[in-house]
Amino acid sequence: SAELPEGRYTEGPAQLGCQTEYLNCRAISEHRIELRGAYQLSVAAEAAKEQPVLTSLAEAGVEQRTAVLAGCLCTAAEERTATAEDTVDLPGAGESVLDISGSAVEGETSLQPGQISYRGKLRMQLCYRPAGGELAGRTRDIPVTMTMELPGALETDTPVVWVEVLSAALSAADAGDPVLNVTWKLHAELWRAANCTAVADAYSTLCQTQLDRVRWQYSGPARLIAETAAAAVSDDLPDTAAEVKGCFVSLGAPGLVADADGKTVRPGGKGTAHLLCADERGELSCCDKVFAWQADTRLPGPPEAYLAHLCAAAAEVHAGRQGNQMKVELGVNVSGAVFPLCRADTVDAVTLGDPLPSPSAGPALTLYFAQEGEAVFEIAKTHHARVREVAAANRMELAAGQSAADLKAKAGCLLIPAAL
Numbered sequence: 001s002a003e004l005p006e007g008r009y010t011e012g013p014a015q016l017g018c019q020t021e022y023l024n025c026r027a028i029s030e031h032r033i034e035l036r037g038a039y040q041l042s043v044a045a046e047a048a049k050e051q052p053v054l055t056s057l058a059e060a061g062v063e064q065r066t067a068v069l070a071g072c073l074c075t076a077a078e079e080r081t082a083t084a085e086d087t088v089d090l091p092g093a094g095e096s097v098l099d100i101s102g103s104a105v106e107g108e109t110s111l112q113p114g115q116i117s118y119r120g121k122l123r124m125q126l127c128y129r130p131a132g133g134e135l136a137g138r139t140r141d142i143p144v145t146m147t148m149e150l151p152g153a154l155e156t157d158t159p160v161v162w163v164e165v166l167s168a169a170l171s172a173a174d175a176g177d178p179v180l181n182v183t184w185k186l187h188a189e190l191w192r193a194a195n196c197t198a199v200a201d202a203y204s205t206l207c208q209t210q211l212d213r214v215r216w217q218y219s220g221p222a223r224l225i226a227e228t229a230a231a232a233v234s235d236d237l238p239d240t241a242a243e244v245k246g247c248f249v250s251l252g253a254p255g256l257v258a259d260a261d262g263k264t265v266r267p268g269g270k271g272t273a274h275l276l277c278a279d280e281r282g283e284l285s286c287c288d289k290v291f292a293w294q295a296d297t298r299l300p301g302p303p304e305a306y307l308a309h310l311c312a313a314a315a316e317v318h319a320g321r322q323g324n325q326m327k328v329e330l331g332v333n334v335s336g337a338v339f340p341l342c343r344a345d346t347v348d349a350v351t352l353g354d355p356l357p358s359p360s361a362g363p364a365l366t367l368y369f370a371q372e373g374e375a376v377f378e379i380a381k382t383h384h385a386r387v388r389e390v391a392a393a394n395r396m397e398l399a400a401g402q403s404a405a406d407l408k409a410k411a412g413c414l415l416i417p418a419a420l
Contacts, residue, residue, distance in 0.1 A: 002043045008050070010074060015044040015309060017253015020272065042253050046074075046307070051214060054199045054347050061206035061419065062350070063387055065377045065405035069196045069344055071218040075157065076150045076190040081166065084122060084184060086142045087177040088170065094131030097170055099248055101125055102182065103313030103333050104163035105141075109188075111155045116188050117147045118161060123315060124168060124182060127246055135245040135276065146186050157190040158222050160337040162311035189309065191222050191337070198346040203381045205419035208353035213345050219307055220340040225267055225297060228315070228331040233273050233291035237326050242277040245284065247319030247328050249273050254312040254334055256303040257294055265303050267310055267338070268294035273328045275319055293332045299340075310336035356384055366416040370409035377405045383416045393417050 023037035057064045107120030122142045129135050144163075166183045173179050198216075203209050237244075250272050257268035275287045299306065317330040366383060376396070380387045390396075391404040393415040398404065 002041065004043075004045055007047045010046045010048050015253070017042040019252035019270070020250055040252075051216075053196055054349070055197050057199055057202055057347075057350060060352055061204045062202055062209075063205060063377075063380065063405075064202040064347075065200050066197050066403070067200035067344065067346065069198055069216060069218060069342070069346075071194055071196075071220055071342060072158070072191045072222060072339070073194045073219070074189055075192045076153055077188070078148055078150055079185055079187045080146065080148050081183060081185045082144070082146055084142050084144045084182045086140060086180050087173070088126065088138065088140055088180045089177045090126075090128065090138065095128045096131075097126060097128045098135070098246075099127040100168035100170065100180070101248070101314070102165045102168065103315050104165070104184075104335075105315070105333065107161065107163060107335075109159050109161045111153055111157060111159055111190075113155065114149060114151060114153050115147055116150050116153060116159060116161070116190070117145070118163075118186055118188075119143075119145045120163065122163070122165060122182055122184060124165075124180060125317075126170070126180075127248070137246070140180060142180070142182060144184065148186060148188060150188065150190060153190055154192070157192050158224075158337075160189040160191060160222065160224070160309055162187050162335045164311065165313070187311070189337075191219075191339075193221070198344075200344075200346055201377065201381075202347055202350055203384070204352060205356070205384050205386055207355045210351040210353060211347050212349040212351070214348040216342075216344045216346060218342055220342045222337040222339055223297075223299065224337050225295070225310060226335045227295050227297065228333050229267070229293050229295040230329070231271070231291055231293035231332055232327070232329045233289050234322070234325050234327045235289050237321065237324055238277065238285070238287050239279055240324050241280050244275055244319050244321050244326050245278050246276040247273055247317050248276075249314040249317050249328075249330055251312050251314055251332065254308070254310040254336075256299070256306055256308050256338065257292075258303055259298070262302075264298045264300055265306065266294045266296070266298055267308070267334050268292065269312060271314065271332070273319070273330075275326055275328065277326075287326070289326075289328070291328075295332075295334050299338060301340075305341055307339040307341055308336070310334055310338070362418065364418050366418070368414045368416050370412060370414050372409075372411040374409045376407040376409050379409065379414065379416070384419060385416050386419050389417045389419070390414065
């Protein structure tokens with residue numbers, strides 16, 4: 001367990017990652033071994049802060065410019081554990097199964113009101129050694145389906161789904177091939193578009209104004225990720241006569257990794273390849289090599305500009321020897337979603353000050369030479385004029401649904417009427 005700082009956190013599962021630091025094994029007897037090691041656990045939980053939003057201003061000759069904060073909210077998050085089984089046709093009697101691992105492939109998700117359905121495959125890989133033989137492997141695809149209740153789910157929501165293989169066991173059958181039992185977990189999140197109109201800027205045509213601002217940070221529309229990243233690791237063998245017999249791979253928590261140019265990021269992470277090597281006497285030893293992987297999807301900006309909900313699993317691991325070096329090639333199935341973190345400044349409060357000089361004391365009309373693309377709202381604000389009157393005096397046309405505060409000026413002379 002890990003203690004989180006005090007605060008308000010959003011509902012749903014935390015993002016968990018675990019990476020083995022080291023693992024030692026020694027034989028105690030013919031029937032028992034002792035394992036000792038250490039692992040690094042990382043936990044990420046989303047914190048939320050409630051803040052009232054100023055959506056409109058009125059009276060005191062106030063002119064305002066509004067902005068739409070277009071983001072998304074996690075409306076539901078559930079996970080459920082299930083089991084699946086299939087038979088495995090191993091080549092003969094007397095084999096020793098050393099490891100069973102797997103990951104999800106070819107998944108499809110559909111939404112119905114109040115529930116989510118998943119259909120996919122678990123690709124399981126068995127490493128075994130036949131009696132008196134060499135290490136060998138076998139792959140088995142197990143189809144799985146699940147329908148899970150998600151209260152409030154809408155067909156227009158964006159689902160973020162990933163599957164985690166928890167454990168696997170092989171048991172003998174009364175007749176026929178052994179049965180492979182797999183325990184797996186479906187993680188599902190639903191994200192829904194959420195828009196909010198807020199006052200982005202304001203001023204008064206009658207008196208001085210002072211604005212208090214608030215900084216917002218919120219999740220933007222999801223970028224779904226579902227791809228296989230290629231990874232490889234090579235190094236000198238611990239023994240020049242060693243022979244690579246097999247390889248297991250463990251992955252750390254996936255995230256976003258900055259590219260060398262510092263301008264883009266990609267889903268990525270680190271892993272460890274555990275190679276089983278045999279010496280000249282046939283005795284096996286394990287050699288660990290750390291490697292890094294990155295997906296092809298590129299996103300602009302630094303890692304801290306995004307919120308990543310990702311899951312990664314190793315698939316299609318191939319290990320061998322080239323000269324005096326070991327070489328491991330594998331695919332990393334990475335799935336989930338990446339959310340851009342949007343930021344915006346809006347008006348939190350307006351304080352009215354001293355009255356402005358009476359318009360009758362100055363000109364009723366001012367000429368202003370505008371730059372191309374200059375905001376009409378900023379021009380009117382500088383002259384304490386009404387935005388709609390500036391637009392009308394200069395015959396600026398509004399598009400359907402457009403506000404005068406959003407207009408851009410063309411290069412040339414503008415008429416600025418005094419706010420009478």
